[in-house]
Amino acid sequence: MSKEYNRVYNFSAGPAVLPEEVLKEAASEMLDYEGSGMSVMEMSHRSKVYDKIIKDAEADLRELMNIPDNYKVLFLQGGASQQFAMIPMNLMKNRKAAYIVTGQWAKKAFQEAKIYGEAVEVASSADKTFSYIPDCSDLPIPEDADYVYICENNTIYGTKFKTLPDTKGHTLVADVSSCFLSEPVDVTKYGVIYGGVQKNVGPAGVVIVIIREDLITEDTLPGTPTMLKYKIHADADSLYNTPPAYGIYICGKVFKWLKKMGGLSAIKESNEKKAKVLYDFLDESALFKGTVRKEDRSLMNVPFVTGSEELDAKFVKEAADAGFVNLKGHRTVGGMRASIYNAMPIEGVEKLVAFMREFEKENG
């Protein structure tokens, strides 16, 4: 907790904790961004000063993720939920796609795709409440499938693909909302990587789409709204209409913070260290138990239970009173969940574990 502001340790799954120095900078620039005499909220998106903000954001993201030149970076609106429609509307040339269903968000994407063509569920972990990632080494992917879809990190269940599926030559499309920029990624393995920024990158209202250029075509499904065509946004460098300008500005600051922290390799190391503190404790605790198969554990979202709903509720309440907030699990699964995104300092995790130890002593 900062001395000046009395900040809590915020384990929210999203919108989620942002780097304190990013927020401080944003506050200090609120009435006058770099001598412009205006807030970034008040600027024309076609002004020189804003042009630099969005161009710098894209350049920094490209550097962080090592995005090849034949991929476009788009800053869009509507969240992941809108991508669930944009992906089939833009990519389903054969009206067929393969979906791997590892949780609620993958399922929603799968159901939305059915509006537009034949969406085939080629794997699922629904049989064990999505507590693991299915074996994706030899899936029955239809030969004429336009793409294979995954949700790479499952926020609600705390699972993550450690190995990407064998798509058998098909285009891979991944929703990375809850693991965005948490570790290095080989962009060339994907056709589309996209994520809502409100978990690890910025404020809700921006979704970033990284898409290989050959997938951006005028040949979208009949009836596709103009605003849902990747080509419209790609041709206009995300300025077809007014973008969510302030959100992009905050994302840009987070990118600069990540670069200062040493980039994605360094942040991965930090994330692994943080997650180990929590998982090691869960593995030794007699009271608290992780709910995910060990080899599929997410670095970002750590769900756990005591086995008693009453005790879960007591823990969530007492933790909140002690300054560890938003530890309640998703309303569809219950229990607890600690989301430990990039901006959560290791002290936050260490102090949480100390608090859990104490709670265990008193209630175990």
Next chain:
Amino acid sequence: MSKEYNRVYNFSAGPAVLPEEVLKEAASEMLDYEGSGMSVMEMSHRSKVYDKIIKDAEADLRELMNIPDNYKVLFLQGGASQQFAMIPMNLMKNRKAAYIVTGQWAKKAFQEAKIYGEAVEVASSADKTFSYIPDCSDLPIPEDADYVYICENNTIYGTKFKTLPDTKGHTLVADVSSCFLSEPVDVTKYGVIYGGVQKNVGPAGVVIVIIREDLITEDTLPGTPTMLKYKIHADADSLYNTPPAYGIYICGKVFKWLKKMGGLSAIKESNEKKAKVLYDFLDESALFKGTVRKEDRSLMNVPFVTGSEELDAKFVKEAADAGFVNLKGHRTVGGMRASIYNAMPIEGVEKLVAFMREFEKENG
């Protein structure tokens, strides 16, 4: 210009000037909103503290606009451009609609509607570069038209409907982006009122839709994406997915500021006073001329020219150097445009006119 921050007078058409006290409050709450220990950017949109923010915003907007109970208020993403598709996808039951084309944005909405059905242009002011509002007292509206569409204030051209069209009993749909909350409005005359907030209400990335309940149905056009259905958002009180939470928070602050200013009648009076200062000068000036038919002049966007492109450019440059920024007209029409939204103080307009007088003396 504030002494602390060296603010400019910002005549941008959008994103545009916001009330200074709103920005100051936002800055002061950036690291800790009302003792929550979090920024509003970092909060779960399903938390109690955020719930109050969005509910208060809606209640204040309802109070300001006197919105009847049988209208829903939706906070959505995608800007007006996405509404161009959402409106026909949700409202075109007979696949027919009447459009009044008074500028580029109305035209874009008209063209988008053609994707989904028979959009009929029932009036246009294209013959005189959209410098007036056509007579809409007896339009050839098809009997089975699902709605009549207008862009009520035309940002680029500086025109405004002073009388709503006679829709002959059809539903009126209005894009009010650039006159949103600039004066009282009789909501009952409309089926749908919507506006991007980035001109008069808040930061880009939020569009507010006020829609009569009977127009919200499950009967949308085939292939309508889930995120583009009004019913989905109405049933979830704008929380179907993560909303543009920070933008809504700023809008809420602007609503409170408007209430403190005395509401929409008071702000209309202030806007009329401001506009009069500028229009009176344009009417007496030998150098500067307004471009809009007098009876159709907007209170918000005031375009003018000198008659010489060179002199226009010189004026825009010298004005910017003197702290009057973003006075260049839209790239499609040239000349100058002063957008004088709610948050522009009258001193800004008075000082601009004094500057114009001086410029005229030197260059007239």
